[in-house]
Every structure is written in C-alpha cells, then in structure tokens.
Amino acid sequence: MREIFEAELQQVGDDLAEMSRLVEGAITKAGTALLTADLELAQQVIASDHLIDAIERDLDERCVLLLAQQQPVATDLRVVVSALRMSATLERMGDLARHIAQVARGRYPKRALAEPLEQTFTEMQAAAVRVARRTTTLLTTRDLTVAHNIERDDDLLDTLHQDTFAALLGTEWHGTAQETVDVTLLGRYYERFGDHGVSIARRVLYLVTGQFSDDHSVPGAQSS
Amino acid sequence: MREIFEAELQQVGDDLAEMSRLVEGAITKAGTALLTADLELAQQVIASDHLIDAIERDLDERCVLLLAQQQPVATDLRVVVSALRMSATLERMGDLARHIAQVARGRYPKRALAEPLEQTFTEMQAAAVRVARRTTTLLTTRDLTVAHNIERDDDLLDTLHQDTFAALLGTEWHGTAQETVDVTLLGRYYERFGDHGVSIARRVLYLVTGQFSDDHSVPGAQSS
Numbered sequence: 001m002r003e004i005f006e007a008e009l010q011q012v013g014d015d016l017a018e019m020s021r022l023v024e025g026a027i028t029k030a031g032t033a034l035l036t037a038d039l040e041l042a043q044q045v046i047a048s049d050h051l052i053d054a055i056e057r058d059l060d061e062r063c064v065l066l067l068a069q070q071q072p073v074a075t076d077l078r079v080v081v082s083a084l085r086m087s088a089t090l091e092r093m094g095d096l097a098r099h100i101a102q103v104a105r106g107r108y109p110k111r112a113l114a115e116p117l118e119q120t121f122t123e124m125q126a127a128a129v130r131v132a133r134r135t136t137t138l139l140t141t142r143d144l145t146v147a148h149n150i151e152r153d154d155d156l157l158d159t160l161h162q163d164t165f166a167a168l169l170g171t172e173w174h175g176t177a178q179e180t181v182d183v184t185l186l187g188r189y190y191e192r193f194g195d196h197g198v199s200i201a202r203r204v205l206y207l208v209t210g211q212f213s214d215d216h217s218v219p220g221a222q223s224s
Numbered sequence: 225m226r227e228i229f230e231a232e233l234q235q236v237g238d239d240l241a242e243m244s245r246l247v248e249g250a251i252t253k254a255g256t257a258l259l260t261a262d263l264e265l266a267q268q269v270i271a272s273d274h275l276i277d278a279i280e281r282d283l284d285e286r287c288v289l290l291l292a293q294q295q296p297v298a299t300d301l302r303v304v305v306s307a308l309r310m311s312a313t314l315e316r317m318g319d320l321a322r323h324i325a326q327v328a329r330g331r332y333p334k335r336a337l338a339e340p341l342e343q344t345f346t347e348m349q350a351a352a353v354r355v356a357r358r359t360t361t362l363l364t365t366r367d368l369t370v371a372h373n374i375e376r377d378d379d380l381l382d383t384l385h386q387d388t389f390a391a392l393l394g395t396e397w398h399g400t401a402q403e404t405v406d407v408t409l410l411g412r413y414y415e416r417f418g419d420h421g422v423s424i425a426r427r428v429l430y431l432v433t434g435q436f437s438d439d440h441s442v443p444g445a446q447s448s
Contacts (some may be wrong), residue, residue: 064305071295081288084308168401177392180401184408 005070005095008062009156012083015059017139019090019145022052024132026097027193031125033104034186035118037111048070056087063087075207082203086139093132093196096189112182114175117167124160127153131197138204147201157194160185229294236307239283241363244316246276248356249311250321251417256351257328258410259342259408261335276318280311287311297430306427310363313427317420320413336406338399341391344370348384351377355446357419362428371425381418385411393414 007152027044033042063084066072072080103112115120129152138146164187167173168180206212250269286310290296311411321441327336337345355377362370388411391397392404399407430436 027293064301067291067305068301069295077288077292081291081308084305085312088309088312122301165405168405173401175401177397177399177404180404181389181392181408184405185412188409 005066005072005076008066008070009020009076009079012059012062012080013139015055015062016083016086016090017136019052019055019059019073019087019094020132020136020139022048022055023090023093023097024095024129026052027100027128027132029127030097030100030104031121031128033101033111035122035125037104037108039105042105044107046098049098050093052091056091059087060084062199066173077136078207082207084181086182086203089196089199090135093135093193096145096193099189099200100186100206103186107178108184109159112179112186114179114183116175117164117183120163120167121186121190124157124187127156127160128190128193129158131194135197135200142204142208144205144208147205150197150201156195157191162190228294229290229300232290232294233300236283236286236290236304237363238313239279239286240307240310241360243276243279243283243311243318244360244363245280245354246272247314248323248353248360250276250318251324251349251352251356252322254324254328254344255352257325258336259346259349261328261332263332265357266325266329266332266411270322270329273318273322276315280315283311284308302431306431309399310424310427313365313420313423314359315392317417320417320420323413324410327410331402331406336403336410338403338407340396340399341407342386344384344387345410345414348381348411351380351384352414352417355381355418358423362425366428366432368429368432371429374421374425378422380417381415385415423438 026048029041030045032038033045045191055184067077070076106112111118125138131150134146134150134153137143138150141207164183168183173180250272253265254269256262257269287304290304291301294300330336335342355374358370358374358377359368362374388407392399392407397404427434
C-alpha cells in the first residue's frame with residue numbers, strides 16, 4: 001500500500017514539474033514573440049496552452065483519488081493539498097504567458113512595445129523566465145535558496161512594473177492609446193507572473209519547513 | 225463521529241458564505257468609491273481586505289484538519305476539496321475589489337474615470353455586484369439557476385470590457401495617459417472578477433451534478 005502511495009505521490013510531483021517546464025517554455029516563447037514580433041512563436045504559445053490545462057485536470061483528479069483511496073495524513077496530506085494549489089497557480093502562469101503571446105499576435109507585424117519601453121520589458125522578460133526556470137528547479141529539488149531567488153526576481157518585476165507606469169505617465173511619453181493599453185496590460189501580466197512564482201515558492205517553503213511566510217520574505221533571504 | 229463531521233462541514237460552508245458576503249460588501253463599496261470619488265469608502269475596502277484573507281486561512285486550516293481527522297470520501301471529499309479551491313477564488317475577488325478601491329483612492333479628490341467611460345463602468349459595477357450577490361446565494365442555496373445567472377453577468381462583463389477598449393482606441397478618446405492606464409486596469413479587474421464568479425459557479429455545479437463544465441455554459445443556460 002505504501003509503495004503504491006509513494007509511486008502516486010511521485011507522479012503528482014512529476015506532473016507539477018512537467019507543468020512548470022511547459023510554463024517555462026511558454027513564457028520564454030511569449031516574451032520572444034513580444035520583443036521580436038514573431039507571429040509563429042506567439043501562435044505556438046496560444047495553441048499549446050491547453051496542454052498545461054490538461055495536466056492540471058489530470059493532476060487534480062489524481063490528487064482527489066489519492067485523498068480518497070490512500071487517506072494520507074500529516075506531511076503526505078500537506079503535499080497532496082499543496083499540489084492541488086500549485087497546479088492551479090501553474091495553470092494561471094500558463095494563461096499569463098498566453099495573454100502576452102496574444103498581445104504580440106494582435107499587433108503583428110508591428111511590435112507591440114513602443115521603443116522607450118523595450119528595455120524595461122526585456123528585463124521583465126528575463127526576470128519572468130528566471131522565475132519560471134527556478135520554479136521548475138524548486139519543484140524538483142526543494143532547494144530553499146531557489147525560493148529566495150524567486151522572491152528577489154518578483155521584487156525586480158514589481159520595480160520594473162512601477163517603471164512602466166513612470167514611463168507612461170512621464171512627459172516623454174507620446175505613445176498612442178493602443179500602446180498605452182498594451183504596456184499597461186503587459187506590465188500587469190508580468191507582475192502577476194512573478195506573484196504566482198512567489199506563491200509556489202511559499203508553498204514549497206511551507207512543505208519543507210512547516211512555516212508559512214505571509215510577509216514578503218523567505219527565512220534566510222537578505223533584506224533588500 | 226458523523227455528527228462532528230457534519231458540524232465541521234457546515235462550518236466550512238458558513239465560512240465560504242461569510243467570505244462571499246465580505247466580497248459583496250467590498251465590491252459594492254469599491255465601485256461606489258470609484259464612481260463617486262468617495263475616499264472614505266475606498267479606505268474601508270482597503271483596510272478590510274485582511275478580514276477576507278484571515279477567513280481564507282482559517283478555512284484552509286479547517287479543511288486540512290477535516291481531511292486528516294475525518295478522512296472523507298466520495299461527495300464529502302469533493303465538498304472539502306472544492307472549498308479549498310473556492311476560498312482561494314473568493315480571496316482573489318476580495319483583492320480585485322481592493323485594487324479598484326486603490327485606483328479610486330489614488331485619484332482622489334478627482335474621479336478616476338474619464339467621463340465617456342462612466343456609463344460603461346456603472347454597468348460593469350452593477351454586473352459585478354450581481355455576480356457577488358449571486359455567489360453568496362449560490363453558496364448558501366446551491367440553486368443552479370443562480371449559477372446560470374452568474375455566467376450571464378460574466379458574459380456581460382466581457383462585452384463591457386470590450387467596450388472599454390473600443391472607447392479607448394476610438395477617435396473620440398482624448399483622455400490622458402493616466403486615464404488610459406486607469407481604464408485599462410479597471411476594466412481588467414472587473415473582467416477578472418466575473419471570471420472568478422464563474423469559477424465558483426462551475427465548482428458548485430460540479431458538486432451538485434458531478435459534471436464539470438469546461439466550456440462557457442451551464443446546463444439549462446439559454447444560449448445567448
């Protein structure tokens with residue numbers, strides 16, 4: 001019985017890691033599509049999102065079956081409940097990558113980003129890809145220094161998000177309403193992407209340490 | 225044992241309804257604050273959001289304890305797992321109401337909404353309040369016609385959200401960048417609020433019928 005349970009739990013963990021790898025691929029392609037006006041990449045992201053959704057559904061079914069058939073307690077129970085939560089979060093991260101790809105597709109063959117914002121979004125994209133990559137690493141290794149680095153990149157995304165508002169509201173901004181709308185939405189998508197990464201970091205932290213970090217810090221994190 | 229379980233399950237249901245009532249109050253005040261530039265109301269929403277978060281944490285703890293101690297199966301298990309999901313959704317709805325209040329507060333003593341958009345957001349606000357009120361009703365009665373009406377108001381919110389883009393990108397729009405940013409974000413907040421209402425409607429539908437509606441329809445819903 002225990003062996004079956006361990007195997008099922010392993011499968012849940014593998015599914016989460018697989019979702020995270022797909023999210024990593026999606027945000028990488030979506031950002032490239034956005035920054036280089038690559039229609040083909042944008043289409044790929046939009047067309048592939050259902051794969052992430054499908055794993056979420058399978059994983060949720062498996063978790064509910066696990067709860068019913070194995071009736072786990074203590075740490076095992078926490079792992080299953082957390083998996084239910086993290087799968088929903090990863091599914092949202094996939095949606096956000098898709099939204100970014102949709103903006104890129106909507107403006108093609110033009111670039112969606114007005115030139116003064118390109119550098120900021122290049123940095124946001126790099127931070128979001130790191131969040132995604134580290135989420136995969138965290139889910140497979142449970143190394144808490146990785147959780148700390150996810151929080152740092154989320155802080156960076158928040159700062160860059162504020163920079164986008166500063167640019168839009170500054171005297172130098174002469175973009176069209178469409179450009180203003182796009183920058184506003186894209187900034188929001190990246191900012192939320194970081195938030196979701198932090199949500200996963202905190203859940204893994206909770207699984208490993210039993211402590212849930214409610215404020216914006218991970219034990220061992222340098223204040224910044 | 226069964227009596228204790230029933231009482232605990234009842235408490236979980238009561239907590240969800242209580243969260244939903246708080247969300248209803250939050251969106252009602254946030255929208256009024258937005259439409260009338262009422263700083264006091266905006267502050268109330270922002271200051272009260274932690275109450276919703278606190279119920280979510282209590283409820284989640286209670287659900288995990290319930291799973292561990294009572295080891296529910298079949299329908300009971302589905303009810304507990306769904307409660308975990310719905311509490312996260314209600315918490316997000318509270319956050320969105322807070323975001324709307326924050327925009328109202330940020331522009332005070334001015335109104336955040338440029339005049340041509342006031343009517344659209346008055347309608348969005350009315351639809352969002354109906355979604356919130358019906359979510360409370362649905363959670364307390366499980367009446368599926370209410371679920372259907374939530375989907376209808378979500379459709380209306382999507383249409384009104386498209387209207388905001390049409391207004392921003394039309395030739396008549398001469399708003400400032402700040403106004404464009406605010407309308408873009410506010411539209412997104414309302415649109416997401418509706419999505420979350422639908423998410424709860426579908427979870428209750430699943431609990432009652434065992435069917436999970438993946439497409440945008442509830443059995444018995446008129447096509448529109």
